Amino acid sequence: MNKVSNIKKGVKNRRFYVQLSGLIPIIEIILFYIVFSLVEAKPVHAKTFNIASGDVAGLVNAINQANSNGQRNTIKLAAGSYTLTAVDNTTDGANGLPSITGNITITGAKTNITVIERDVNAPSFRIFHVSATGTLNLIGLTVKGGFIECCDVGGGIFNDGILTITNSIISDNSAAFEGGGIAGDGQVTITKSTISHNSAQDGGGIFNNGPVTITSSIISINSAEGFGGAIFGGVPLTIIDSTITGNSTQFFGGGIASGQMTIITTTIFNNSSGFVGGGIGLFQGSNPTKSTIINTTISNNTADSFGDGLSNPAGSTLSIIDSAISDNSRSDGIDNNGGVIKIFNTTISNNVVGIENDSNGIVSIVNSTIADNTLGIFNPNDEFNPQGKVKLQNTILADNTRNGMDFDCLGSITSLGNNIIGNPTNCTVTLRLGDLTGDPRLGTFKDNGAPGNGHFPLLPNSRAIDAGNNAVCLANPVLATDQIGHSRIGVCDIGSIESQKLHR
Numbered sequence: 001m002n003k004v005s006n007i008k009k010g011v012k013n014r015r016f017y018v019q020l021s022g023l024i025p026i027i028e029i030i031l032f033y034i035v036f037s038l039v040e041a042k043p044v045h046a047k048t049f050n051i052a053s054g055d056v057a058g059l060v061n062a063i064n065q066a067n068s069n070g071q072r073n074t075i076k077l078a079a080g081s082y083t084l085t086a087v088d089n090t091t092d093g094a095n096g097l098p099s100i101t102g103n104i105t106i107t108g109a110k111t112n113i114t115v116i117e118r119d120v121n122a123p124s125f126r127i128f129h130v131s132a133t134g135t136l137n138l139i140g141l142t143v144k145g146g147f148i149e150c151c152d153v154g155g156g157i158f159n160d161g162i163l164t165i166t167n168s169i170i171s172d173n174s175a176a177f178e179g180g181g182i183a184g185d186g187q188v189t190i191t192k193s194t195i196s197h198n199s200a201q202d203g204g205g206i207f208n209n210g211p212v213t214i215t216s217s218i219i220s221i222n223s224a225e226g227f228g229g230a231i232f233g234g235v236p237l238t239i240i241d242s243t244i245t246g247n248s249t250q251f252f253g254g255g256i257a258s259g260q261m262t263i264i265t266t267t268i269f270n271n272s273s274g275f276v277g278g279g280i281g282l283f284q285g286s287n288p289t290k291s292t293i294i295n296t297t298i299s300n301n302t303a304d305s306f307g308d309g310l311s312n313p314a315g316s317t318l319s320i321i322d323s324a325i326s327d328n329s330r331s332d333g334i335d336n337n338g339g340v341i342k343i344f345n346t347t348i349s350n351n352v353v354g355i356e357n358d359s360n361g362i363v364s365i366v367n368s369t370i371a372d373n374t375l376g377i378f379n380p381n382d383e384f385n386p387q388g389k390v391k392l393q394n395t396i397l398a399d400n401t402r403n404g405m406d407f408d409c410l411g412s413i414t415s416l417g418n419n420i421i422g423n424p425t426n427c428t429v430t431l432r433l434g435d436l437t438g439d440p441r442l443g444t445f446k447d448n449g450a451p452g453n454g455h456f457p458l459l460p461n462s463r464a465i466d467a468g469n470n471a472v473c474l475a476n477p478v479l480a481t482d483q484i485g486h487s488r489i490g491v492c493d494i495g496s497i498e499s500q501k502l503h504r
Helices: 002-042 056-066 470-475
Strands: 050-052 074-075 079-085 103-109 116-117 128-130 135-141 142-146 157-159 162-166 170-172 182-184 186-192 194-196 207-210 212-215 218-219 231-233 238-239 243-245 256-258 261-265 268-269 280-281 289-294 297-299 308-311 316-321 324-326 332-339 339-343 348-349 351-356 362-366 370-371 375-379 390-393 396-398 407-413
Touching: 050 056, 056 074, 056 079, 056 103, 116 243, 157 162, 182 362, 238 256, 268 339, 308 316, 308 407, 324 332, 348 351, 351 362, 370 375, 375 396, 390 407
Parallel strands: 050 074, 074 103, 079 116, 103 135, 116 142, 128 157, 135 162, 142 170, 157 182, 162 186, 170 194, 182 207, 186 212, 194 218, 207 231, 212 238, 218 243, 231 256, 238 261, 243 268, 256 280, 261 289, 268 297, 280 308, 289 316, 297 324, 308 332, 316 339, 324 348, 332 351, 339 362, 348 370, 351 375, 362 390, 370 396, 375 407
Antiparallel strands: none
């Protein structure tokens, strides 16, 4: 019996040994990979590359390495000019530097002493290309001299990814087609920077189909042959605390051509268009669009046909709040060509026509001042321009003079009450409760240069004081303060400005 048990026990042990022997190669393989991974899987860290002054080869090598390591990398450029002389690659057109496919920050010593540029004798190519997977942050440097031939886009920078520009200059770049300075479908953020002296067929400074945000920057002296001397597109376009000046186009939107925008605390002046929209030309996209202008000055812009200051088309709704539209002296301060415009706490002055409303457009004006224009409001009615609607409430429409005669309005105007219409003789309007005519007693136009602050103060004996419909002012939070930020006191005044003197 013991012998049998021992035999069985031996067989069992041999079976276990055989089974274990079969597993040994598998165990060895597993252990090999565990050890290998512990030895070889070294963590990849972000890297900082320091590039000597003018070392283009070093810059190219750093971009290639930064693209490949999968981390956020920084390339620091010493002061100097990095002059590109040859095409590096032809992704979406000729590029002077490798395409940005990773997450890269390139910093310079300072904008005016750290320059990445194309040699004037080099073949045509843009400076930077940012792929859809790429993120490029430019800080403290200048990008200049890029040129891209038709029909590629983006003379200075092509961006399909994420592009952030801070304390930098994008200048003297050009594209035979679109986006002299910057072009693409990606996301663009520009802060404390200058985009200037760039040119293209459309979008002299910027042409972008994705969102564009511009803060505390200057967009100046860019030019286009078609649309958007400074900027074309931006879906949406947001501009804050910036200046758009000296830009031009031969056709549409001397400063800005956009379908959807928000502009806050910005000055748009001295831009020109050979046809429509000297300062701003809004256009309708595939869907109705909404845009907003707040605390902004639109002045000294020109258009050869209409819309010196801005033009708003059918399908577009524009709100203008706490702003000044003045000295646009070739055609109209505002041309509303079939769209919808809502105006609050705004002064419209010293334009040929303050507001022209065409093609069934709708304009609503509340607590605003339209004065010192050649013609205040023109609401035509003919076969080319079916008459739209212009509605006034708590608004001063006075002191507009044409050929020595008061010409405050021409066409049909609808009063909602509590307006001062200097001389309603030349327009069709039914005066309502609280409406006044004659001299509103405005002071001399004042402008301290702050965006949106150009206005006519009320004289102490102004008939506008305490004469507004206070329920209207209380119902809309926008009207709690006036154009220049003063609180509405007691019964609100008529017009864009609230007298701060002791009310009657």
